[in-house]
Amino acid sequence: MSVPQLLHYTLDPTSRLVRLMCAEYGKDIELVHLKAWRREQDFLDVNPAGEVPVLHVDDQLTLVGASAVIYFIEEQFGAEPLLLPKEPVLRAETRRLTDWALGKFSDDVSRYIVEEKFIKNDRPGGTPDTTVLRAARANLSEHLAYFNYVLATRPWLAGGEMTLADFALAAQISTLDYLSEMPWDSVAEVKAWYQRLKSRPAFRPLLLDRVVGMPASANYADLDF
Amino acid sequence: MSVPQLLHYTLDPTSRLVRLMCAEYGKDIELVHLKAWRREQDFLDVNPAGEVPVLHVDDQLTLVGASAVIYFIEEQFGAEPLLLPKEPVLRAETRRLTDWALGKFSDDVSRYIVEEKFIKNDRPGGTPDTTVLRAARANLSEHLAYFNYVLATRPWLAGGEMTLADFALAAQISTLDYLSEMPWDSVAEVKAWYQRLKSRPAFRPLLLDRVVGMPASANYADLDF
Numbered sequence A, B: 001m002s003v004p005q006l007l008h009y010t011l012d013p014t015s016r017l018v019r020l021m022c023a024e025y026g027k028d029i030e031l032v033h034l035k036a037w038r039r040e041q042d043f044l045d046v047n048p049a050g051e052v053p054v055l056h057v058d059d060q061l062t063l064v065g066a067s068a069v070i071y072f073i074e075e076q077f078g079a080e081p082l083l084l085p086k087e088p089v090l091r092a093e094t095r096r097l098t099d100w101a102l103g104k105f106s107d108d109v110s111r112y113i114v115e116e117k118f119i120k121n122d123r124p125g126g127t128p129d130t131t132v133l134r135a136a137r138a139n140l141s142e143h144l145a146y147f148n149y150v151l152a153t154r155p156w157l158a159g160g161e162m163t164l165a166d167f168a169l170a171a172q173i174s175t176l177d178y179l180s181e182m183p184w185d186s187v188a189e190v191k192a193w194y195q196r197l198k199s200r201p202a203f204r205p206l207l208l209d210r211v212v213g214m215p216a217s218a219n220y221a222d223l224d225f
Helices: A014-024 A041-046 A068-077 A088-117 A130-153 A164-178 A189-198 A201-207 B013-022 B040-045 B066-077 B089-115 B130-153 B163-176 B186-197 B202-206
Strands: A005-008 A032-035 A054-058 A061-064 B006-007 B030-033 B054-058 B060-062
Touching: A005 A014, A014 A068, A014 A088, A014 A164, A014 A201, A054 A068, A061 A068, A061 B006, A061 B089, A068 B089, A088 A130, A088 A164, A088 B066, A130 A189, A164 A189, A164 A201, A189 A201, B006 B013, B013 B066, B013 B089, B013 B163, B013 B202, B054 B066, B060 B066, B089 B130, B089 B163, B130 B186, B163 B186, B163 B202, B186 B202
Parallel strands: A005 A032, B006 B030
Antiparallel strands: A005 A054, A054 A061, B006 B054, B054 B060
8 A cells, every 4th residue: 555645844743743643643744845835736736624623534435524534544543542432422522622623722823923924924024913903912821711621620621531632722723833923831731732732742743844945943842842 | 222312593594504414314403492692501501612503412422512312323323324424525515615614604694694683683683784795795606606616516515425414515505595695696516516406404493494583585484585
């Protein structure tokens, strides 16, 4: 069987989730870097939504969009303990919080920060809009306060076990951390939880990522920040 | 086994998808109408995101958020032919387009139209913002042009069979149709597809919905519009 190809860009949080899942399940994938935001026609022909991740599994199967990619990996490459647990309460809670990370958190926080601090950098004369950044940071504080509260009551986001929800949020946070946007001092529970995740072997490749001309935050790869 | 309770409001597109799925699978649910947008504390305690659908399955299990509810129904109440097919290409395409309907289409179009034309009606002195409505309508035209193109090449959204993607988009469209926002004359393929869906028994309860003080569009319940 051929190695699947992942179209991604380094700081795309959802692509990072895909990479984390594959690493956790020991599934090799080939990374193909794509400046998806340029919306070039070749890529729009593959995904009219113009977004990564896209996973070319083989000649017969190309997966487009976050859910298609993530749940394919879970179903086809997953091994015990599964990231999407079978027990109904934990499964529902995993879905609720995975959706939150991929949807609400992304829509309120990370897509603005990625757009202003990373994507605009690729455009001649592009400079971050400080009003947008300020709003995204205010939203970030609210989201983190909620997750900090959840993690004060449970070891992992969805309950007693590490699940897809942990990976989904950690992928988002890893991008923000790269861009020096994580207010670690004000969210002790989130910090302790992220330290545990960061120490997993699956996380290592992400911590080695670097973007040309855009250094990572000082503690980005530090396991004991 | 007790009858699950669905917290919803009449014109919420995702709650409509839940109702369609349960009707298609012959699963009885009890509807509990909730003005979720008022974000009352009792409800925020159940769902900090302040959104419906929420499904109380029993004392042990409350499902919160679109994915948790929808995929629980699929997995627990689903019967052949399943709305999320097993065949990998169709399964991936179903997920891509279901996500599109619940995510992109909702974010670009329906949530603005529902907010301006329906939710604001619940607020003293609330009047629709015509600038927002104009932008949402322009987005709607673009989305419909894409779906019209897809439906010119296939009988159903994801391919040769009716799937969850059809229900997810039809649920969105049914809300817009109620609010007289569907430009039927310009999207012949979408119209023919929607007519087929609308004729299914599972659709009937939705077509009987009425909102007090807000009549449905003239052809809302008409099967041959």
